[in-house]
Structures are given as C-alpha cells and as structure tokens.
C-alpha cells in the first residue's frame with residue numbers, strides 16, 4: 262500500500278510551504294503540456310525533502326513556481342507564509358534558490374562571486390570574507406578560488422553555484438538537481454553539506470533529483486512526481502518497505518517451480534510470478550519468510566537450487582507505481598529535444 266500523498270509529517274509545526282491544487286500548463290506546438298497537475302503539499306520547517314521523478318516529470322516546474330520564477334496556471338502556493346503570486350518579493354527574500362544552470366558569472370573569480378553575494382546579503386566585509394573562505398573550503402574549491410569562473414570545470418562551477426545559494430544561510434533552500442554533473446566524490450561531498458545545513462541550522466531544504474540513491478540517502482522525505490502529479494510521499498524506508506523484498510527461487514525443473522510458486526503464494530501479501538524454473542516473489546518481509554519456505558519446499562521434495570533475496574530500491578517503488586522504471590524513463594526523456602522548451606524558460610524571472 263502506498264502511503265498518503267501530500268501529508269505533512271510534523272503536524273505540530275505550521276508548514277513553511279503549502280500548496281493547494283498547484284497547476285502549471287505550458288503550450289508547445291499548440292498542445293497543452295500539464296507540467297504540474299494539482300499539487301497539494303505541506304512541508305514543515307526543517308524538513309529535507311526530495312522531489313524524485315524522471316526527466317520531464319514536473320519537478321523543476323514545481324520548484325520554479327515555489328520560487329516565483331514562473332506563475333502557476335491555477336492553484337495557490339505559500340512559501341514562508343507569503344503567496345508566490347501576490348508576494349513575490351517577500352518570498353524571494355525568504356529563500357535561497359540554486360537553479361539547474363550555472364548562475365555564476367564568467368569573468369569573475371569564484372572567490373569574488375561568493376564575496377559579493379555575501380556583501381549583497383548584508384554581511385560586513387570581514388564576515389563576508391570568512392563566509393567565503395568557509396564555503397570555498399566546504400566545497401573543495403579553495404585551490405580554484407582565484408581562477409576566473411570560465412576556467413572552472415563543469416563540476417567545479419556546479420559546486421560554486423550551490424555554495425552561492427548557501428551564502429546567506431536561508432531558512433528555506435531550493436536546489437534544482439544540485440548533483441547533476443558532479444562526480445561521485447563531489448556528489449557525496451555536496452550531500453554532506455546539504456545534510457549539515459539541514460541538521461545544524463534547521464534549514465528547510467527542497468531539492469529535485471533523478472538520482473534514486475541521492476533521494477534515498479539524503480532526504481527525510483521523498484515525494485515521487487510523475488507526469489506533473491505526486492504519486493507517493495513518505496520516507497524512503499517506508500516507501501520501500503511498503504513494497505517488500507524480492508525473493509528469487511530457482512528449481513531443478515518447471516514442475517518443481519510450480520510447486521514452489523504454490524508454496525510462495527502462502528506468504529502474506531506475496532505477489533508471485535513464474536518464468537520457467539524461476540519463481541519470483543515480491544512480499545513484505547520476504548527476507549524473513551524465505552528460510553521457512555525453502556525448508557518446507559525441501560521437505561516436500563521440491564528443493565530450491567538457488568536463492569536470492571534483494572531488498573527493494575526506490576526504482577522498484579517507481580516501477581510498482583507506474584509500470585515503468587525510473588532509470589529507463591530518464592533515458593527516454595533525455596532524448597527529447599530541449600531546444601523546444603527554451604522559449605519561455607525565463608518567463609517571470611525579472612521580479
């Protein structure tokens with residue numbers, strides 16, 4: 262059973278993000294694209310939330326509405342108590358936002374970018390300098406800090422982008438695919454920074470990702486988005502445990518496999534499929550049930566010749582919900598021509 266959608270976990274705290282029926286349509290080649298379809302959402306202060314979904318699911322669109330960069334077609338959203346349509350300036354003052362592109366200007370040094378951001382947010386020269394050094398160090402950028410941004414690698418620029426988003430220690434931080442373009446080591450480094458910010462300062466963080474592992478490892482709450490809709494909303498652990506383990510049993514013959522399938526069917530909540538001599542069983546607590554099942558089948562003269570138990574991944578959760586693999590959906594969607602949508606990307610960007 263998939264847990265409730267759009268439920269705020271901490272009911273004692275007033276939500277800092279609340280959406281009701283949040284909807285966004287685009288028109289492309291005279292066709293309407295429903296990038297956001299009636300999102301109802303409440304996020305409490307201090308939550309670390311990942312929007313997980315394949316390319317084109319509507320994650321960025323949702324983030325761009327919440328950060329006032331684009332206007333909703335319908336529905337409402339409040340961020341930090343301000344309406345994203347009526348109080349855009351107040352919303353912007355209350356948040357940090359790191360978009361998908363490299364926001365850092367090219368002619369400046371990374372150090373200067375950070376320093377000017379810190380000054381722009383009201384820090385004294387001394388504090389701005391120490392904040393700059395702290396962020397350069399945190400993102401392993403110290404040795405690259407005095408090079409023009411144009412000469413940094415894509416991964417280094419991405420880290421600088423995120424560092425810039427963290428300068429003013431916002432109460433609410435939105436990160437649009439912060440890890441894209443980073444190598445695994447820098448990805449872990451970034452995740453560590455995000456986690457620390459959340460834990461140390463209680464910053465509410467909403468990030469988008471199509472990395473299953475990232476959502477799994479980092480976020481306290483995973484909101485799975487597909488075709489502009491929320492299709493699941495819970496902790497990664499709860500989403501996975503709702504699905505259960507996958508137990509594969511191999512037999513010496515197809516007849517034994519049929520007997521195995523009948524035995525596996527008795528496991529509570531089991532979903533059993535048979536392919537030739539292999540029986541696949543998806544069941545909550547399948548791992549715990551497997552030894553007993555194997556023993557029973559051996560005693561009945563239909564022994565298992567090979568056993569494998571695999572815990573569920575978030576990809577399995579997505580597959581179960583949509584009938585598609587998240588990984589494959591990403592690959593397919595990546596092939597779509599991005600040039601088509603470049604037209605109104607910047608709509609509403611000027612406050």
Ligand SMILES: Nc1ncnc2c1ncn2[C@@H]1O[C@H](COP(=O)(O)OP(=O)(O)OP(=O)(O)O)[C@@H](O)[C@H]1O
Pocket residue numbers: 287288289294295296314315316317318319320321322323469471601602603604605606
């Ligand atoms: N400016 C635009 N004009 C027209 N269609 C758009 C525009 N921006 C997004 N779309 C479409 O809206 C849908 C949702 O896009 P969105 O960028 O929100 O998805 P996403 O989940 O963030 O994907 P990704 O992981 O690739 O960033 C897609 O079908 C996309 O092609």
